[in-house]
Each structure stands twice: as C-alpha cells, then as structure tokens.
Amino acid sequence: MSEPQSRIYSRDFVGDIEGVSQADAWLAGQLGALGLGADAKYAITLCMEELFLNAVQHGHANRATISVWAESNGARLEFVDDGAPFDPTIVAAKRIARPTADFEIGGYGTGLVQKFARRIRYHRSDGQNRLLLEFDAGAPPSPILTRSARQGNMVDSFDLHAAVRATSAFRDLSDASVEFLIGAAELETFDPGATLMTQGEPGDHALLILAGEVTVTADSPRGAIPVSTLKAPSLVGETGALAKLPRTATARARTAVSALRIGRRALIEVARATPSLLIDVVGRMGDRMRKVNSAISLYTHALAALERDEFDSALLEELRNPIPDLADFGQTFGRMAEQIILRRQRSDEMASAAVIQRALLPKVGEFAAEFGLDIYAAMTPARDIGGDFFDLIELGDGRIAFGVGDVCGKGVPAALFMGITRTLIRINLRETPDLHAAILRTNAYLTNNNSAELFATLLYAAFDPSCGEIEYCSCGHLPALLRRAGGAVEKLPAGGLPVGMFDQLKPKVRRTAMGPGDLLFLYTDGVTEAADGEAREFGEERLLALLAQSEPANAAQWIARVDAAVRQFSQGQAQFDDITCLALLR
C-alpha cells in the first residue's frame, strides 16, 4: 500500500540564488501532486521563496531543506536552513504606509510570509533555523469523473489525464502512456465501507483513487491497526501488483470511492516506457520502510519507558506530536501517550494515597511504651494501595482500645474513607468508652455521607490491662485469633456487617479474658489471601499452624513471624492487598 495522504516531499538545496530557483521549480512539481487549491499553492510557493531568499541573502545559509506535505486540515511547509539565527515570527511586517518617493526597495519578504501562512512556528536547534508553516488547503481541483469515463468521452478523459498525472508514480508518464493506462484501466465504484483490497490476497492490480477517501489498515490477530487515510488522487497497491506480492494491508472505502483499476500487465508496460515510475515506487517503499523503522524505534522506546514506569516528558511530547514522517502512526502513538499519562496519574495518585495511609497510622512503639504493654501492629501496603488500617486508642477508663480495618476499594478514595472511619471511631470512643455506641455512630455518619459507596470491615477490641478482660466487636471482619499461653489457638466468634453499607447495624459486642502469656492476634485478609505462584492462598490453616508453634516471642516477633511466612509463601508474587497485623501479648 502506498501514497498515504501525508506523503512528505522533501529535498535539500544549495544556499544560493540558483538553489532558490531550483527550489521554485521543484516545489511547483510537488505541490501539483498534493492536490491543493490554487491559493494554497501560491502561499506555499511564496513563503518558501521568501524564506529561502532571506536565508541566502541575509543568513548566508549554505544549504536548506524544504519539505511539503498535506494534512487533513491543510498543508505544511517545513523550511530548515543553516544560516544565521533568524526568527521571522517576531519581526514586524514592513509596509509602505503612505504615498512617498522615499520608500525602501527591499525587506518585505518576511511580512508576506506572515500574511500568507496561517501559522508559523520557529525554533532553532543544531545550528539550524527550523520553520514550520501551516496553510489552509483551499479547494483542490476536483477530478470530475463519471461513469462515462469508461466510454472515453473527451471531456472526462481530459480530467482523467490530470488525475493520473497527479500521482507521483505517474507524474512523468508521456501522453501516450497515460492514454494507454486509461485505455487499459476500468472504472470501479465502491460504497462507503466496501473493501477495495484485502490483506494477504494476491495483488494483481493497482487502484488509482479518483474520488473519495480510503482507509488503510494492517490486520493483526489483535485487530485492525490504522495505517493511513488516503485521499484522491492517490495510487494504492501498485507495489503488490508490480512485484506479484500479497497485499500488505487492507483498504476500505471511507466515503463513496471511484477508482481506476489498473492491471499488472498495463502497469509493467507503462513502467517499461517510464522507468521513473519504478523509481518512484521503490522510493516510496523505502520511504515507508524508513518511517516504519523510526516508528518502531519510538514505539519500543515508549514501551520500555512504560515498563520501567519512567515517564520522560520529552518522550511524551514526541508521542503526542510525532515528527511529520511518523504522522501515519499518530493514532497509535496517541494511545501510547494516553497510557503513559494514565500510568503517571495513577502512580501519582498511589503515591499520595500511600502518604495519607501512612500518615494516619498511630505510632505503635510510643503507645506500647506509654502504657507498658506488649502490643505491636504493622501494615505493609500493596503497590496498588488499599485501605487497610489499624488503630490504638486510650479509653480514659483504664482500658485501651485497638482495632484493624479494611476498606473495600483502592486508591485515594479508599485511603480517605479509611481515614474518616478511623477518626470517627476514635472520636466516638474518646467521648464514650463504649465499642457498641462508637461503631453505631460511626456507621450512621458513614452511611449518610458516603457517595462513593465504600464500606469497611472492622474488628475493634477494648482491653483492660488490670484483669485481662477483652471486649470486642466484629463488623464483617475476619475473626481474631487468641493464642493461649499453652499454644492452643482459638478463633474468636466473628460476623456482623461492614460499616458504611446499611443504616441499621446491630454490632455484637462479645467478651473474653486473656490470661498471662495469652496472645491476641488481629489481621486483615491480605495475610490469608496472599497468593503463591500457582494462585494458592496462604489461608487460615497456615496462619493457625504458625501461631500454634511453641517458640516464645513478643508481639513484634509474632508479627514478624507471620510476615516472614507470608513473604516466603508468596515469594516473587506481586502483593495485591495491604497486609495488616496487630498483636497484643498479655
């Protein structure tokens, strides 16, 4: 497939008057192939000539590179020269303001460029002035074609001549060759959506698109990848036809399309007479390969950056505004850029959520020292941060309260919900040292002010150090484990409903007592649901067995043991959920 709409014509010229003159002639030829309106051609030619003359006469440029191409919303001219730095966008346009005999002869070029280009962008890099000019496309000369072209009607065939010559492959064809081609070709029409060529099928003809637009896609097992959109006049499938190769892409009519079907034999015949046709085909193939190569390199680069979570702004800019050569791949690159931005936003969000989550956790070491307790708690946040928390609260009646919770959800909303839940319970408990009342009030507040439909499971307990009595309340949380000094492990009754879901909550407060050496262990599902390489979960059994072991330890050591066991179990696997443990040893 070939002749994409955004084909770029580019050439180097020597920086002298002769070079400018050559550029004039060259540009006239290229503009014809771009199918632009007369005004656009005029404006582009004028701007090129003015810029080049300036660069030669004032910038003393040794060479200049000129590129032109068409885009959906107009045409573009890129002018690069190695002359002295000069930014024409900041120069005031010169104009004779009133009748006078004392006017200046030169220096009007820059003003004309400003007048004729829709937009001018300038930057200097690598010792070169780089100008990108945009132009309105204007109305292209429309090829007036009807079915009567087949009958060789004089008027229509005259327009056909122009259409054939408008493609770069056939530009240099003799009148006779054009005549021959038209004679050998057949006019075909396609409805919108119709397939012109199918990838993989043998190519025995080329299509010269006379009217309408064609989308070219590369079909892959993962779906069709847009390659380019072609506008009339353009030639499709000539490479396959000439080389007898299967179609490299699929072409579909985007609008109603009329096209000349040119058979392989006719193409070869014409190519024999005009070798420049073959040179053009090979040239455009090379051009495509070069573009594909640089697209692949940019894509690979971006992919590697995504994998490493490195979001270099320059790379992002390059993806969003690919150089003209890679315009065909713009859509794919755009998606890549979106992914990168999304990832960047997410990782920013995760980072701030992690900060919130950590900042809200109480300082367990200070708390334990203050109350002379052997209590310890730890939370290992998952990479995609969750909403786990633990808390330690002095109740003011000689008891202390502590608990763990798990907010359903991830990211900043979950972290905030966690913070609110924890704070509400803390405030309510300080007001009245009553687990039942605190949870009821917290739930009432959360259900009335919960637009995000988040909820949390909780397990809170109040401990009286003087007698070892434990009061505890579960709201849909995993059961607390009580390890007796002898090593026997009990699962304390659990149940209840999470907070934040229902107006009517009936939390059940239960009581038990801890003897000296007894260990109370609270945890979240991050412990039991940690998975190994074969997606097996750590599970409650393993946890119970671990706690049953006889080796003595303090609260911190018990948590370290659990942590180590979970880590060893799920070795190398990503941690999907926060892991939170709280242990109290009497």
Added chain:
Amino acid sequence: MNINIIEVEDGITQVVLDGRLDIAGAQIADPHFTALAESSKALVVDLAQVSFLASLGVRTLMLSAKTLIRRGADMAVCGANENVEKVLRSTGFDEIVQLYPDFASAASALRGGAAGSSSANL
C-alpha cells in the same frame, strides 16, 4: 516569463508580463524594467497573465516606480489576480502606485493624469 512591450498612443507604454514572476521570472524581467523606467513617460504594468509574484517581483516593480517618480513619469499596475494583489497591498506598493482592474481603466486614468504615479502628491 514572457515580456511584451507595447507602445500605446499618448506616450503610454504597456508592459505585458506572462508567466511566473518568481526568481527566474524576475531575472528575465529586471533589465527590461530598468530600461523602461529610464525611458517611458507613463508605464502600465499589465499583470493579468502573471500567476505568481513575490517580494522579488515587488522589488522589480518598486525599483521602476522609484526611477519613474524621480523622473516625474507615471506608473500604474493592472490586472493583478487576487493573490498578486494581496502581495502588492501587503507590502504597501499600492500606496505609491495605483492598481487598476484592467489595462483600459489604467490607461484612461493615466491619460486623465488623475492618478498614475503619485508624483502629483509629492
């Protein structure tokens, strides 16, 4: 670029340019204009057949205008297409030389002495 110089009655010289007044075109036209500016009494530059004109072409016209004004001779430009006229007006050339839609209107203006070269205004 083809140049056709026609001596019309009343001392009016009509210069008919045909083609693109780009670099190559200006190089061809320049010597003719230098000669005409030094010699003619009233010069009408007919751009009806000029498809392209940029600052180089304007320069050619301005050089002639300067000489003609200095000599007290007249000048007019006619037949410029839309883009050519845009160039002439953008540079302010129309401040020193009057533009006319066609040769007839330019010639009659010069004969009337109404508005040729702006020498009358200087």
